[in-house]
Amino acid sequence: SYVQLPSTTTALSVSSTDSTAQTQHLNHLAPANTSTPAPSQPITMDVIKSQQISSRPIEKVIVHPLVLLSIVDNYNRVAKDTRRRVVGVLLGSSFRGTVDVTNSYAVPFEEDEKDLSIWFLDHNYHESMFSMFKRINAKEHVVGWYSTGPKLRENDLDIHRLLHNYVTNPVLVIIDVQPKEMGIPTKAYYDVEEVKENATQKSQKVFVHVPSEIAAHEVEEIGVEHLLRDVKDTTISTLATEVAGKLTALKGLGARLQEIRDYLDLIVDGKIPLNHEILYHLQDVFNLLPNLNVSELIKAFAVKTNDMMLVIYLSSLIRSVIALHNLINNKMLNKEHEKAEDAKPTTVPPVSGS
Template sequence: MQSRKQLPITNAVIHPVVLLGIVDHYNRACKNTRKRAVGILLGTIDRRGHAEVLNSFAVPFEEDERNPTVFFFDHDYVENMAAMFRKVTARERIIGWYSTGPQIRPADMGVHEIVQGFCSSGHALYVICQVDPKETGLPTEAYVSLEEDSVALEGSAPGQPRRIFEHVPNSIGALEAEEVGTEHLLRDVRNWSVSTLTGEVRAKLDALQSLRARLENIRRYLEEVASGNLPLHQEILHALQLVLKGLPRNAASSELTQAFAVCSNEQTLLIYVATLLRSVLVLHDLVNNKTELLETERKMEVAFSNATTAMDAPGSPTVADSL
């Protein structure tokens, strides 16, 4: 059975202000270019390995396009910025770094070892943020570096240690103040012409597409294991067995398929009726507004006509008489 080493960071929670800072950094410095944005992550790591990414700042970074292992990372800038942030929030420390990827590059391990020198725990968290995600789901991926025996690495001696990136579970979390600020920001970017029902249907569609993509990854992994291209991992197979055990026993029966079809048809019918009702109500409000506008214009015309008639009547005072 293949054993997995204990990760120095077991999971990471990334706050919205960090995501906003990464996107702003990318839009200012790297948009419409082949460059990527690189910066430092600030936060806390408890004894259980739970990382809270609370803040971030950008770092001057350059890569050689001809040689991907050659890069420039400004150490002095990181030290000065960390000292200034420590004066504002003493609780936040350097816990890792980020990049806009979109994938791991050859220079990442070198940058990771440099950032680890700034981390008090000796372990750094590496977060790749997709500023323009093509698939639904979380736009972030988190990694830590571990040493592994390179028995399967070509051109290296057996037993020689090498460092690899190991995936770390991550999620998006926010404090109460951050939730309020995020809601205010979403008010400016939200499309108010789209109904709530349409948004819920779109969210379910995105969730189904994300589920399909993950099932495709599982299928490809099992095919690679069956063909011998990937090693057998007992923890992954155990997790898949738990998922399969949770499915209904008669998943392939016609009764279950019909029950799902009936439930789906009923929900679709409710959505269709609700959409028709919403359209009728909108048209009704439009007709009422048009009627009220015509009535107001008619009253104004009658009032203007009465005023004109009163002024043209015999014996009515004129400007000359008043003089």
């Protein structure tokens, strides 16, 4: 059984034009070319139209808690408090368009911050690690790679292209180890060949966003519960935890609504092209909203609100009565204690004569 929490998706992708100078040292996972690199191509934000994608081999990516713990541990040991990112290989299985990521391991990775076309990925380490993992669990195969991003970078397409040597359709999962927004800290992508509408333009590889989920088997869920026991603050009550969870959910909803508004503002200003698929999804969301002008719905909201206010009022009365009862009991105990003190006989010390 799975415990799943789906994430929202968009149709935004990052594309980078192919460069011969960049791909000369990318045929294998080998050290980067240290010669003078060609001028890096600018990154452009494209909106992939549904009709441009001939097939969708990957429909969903499921990430297990063990993978998240392993990636966070790798980041804390290698790149904590730095601007570096860590990279590794994802293991799991793929069935009917669903990629199930169950394990991972880190791979030594270095890149030049000034020139992202210069980078190094130790493929010998990857091959030796995968051979050892395969002895433990032969069902786990290479399904893609991960990065702590926290966003897509210019050389991600080049690294992704190299993963095709080990798997037909690799996925890229970006893990935000220090999330600043509410929600799932994973974003999954796979690459497709974008066909230009103009026949004179050359096709190029682009990343397409795919829905991602956090799921766990029952055994994993028990393990995570035991790990969280040491992290959980025992001074915080269950009610406070539930209220904090509601507040977090509302903040996440507000952030998503603001993101939708910013996207629509960019379309109105003509800064990005219109994508009908996204607008269809937004229309479906608006169609699910209730009609607040219906009298039955207004009455139901009023009844529900009155019931909740009645419960709050009764709880306040009970709390006040209990406080008064404790105060009266305390006063009665004090009076009994004073009477007991007064009832004790007083002894007069003898006076010695002269």
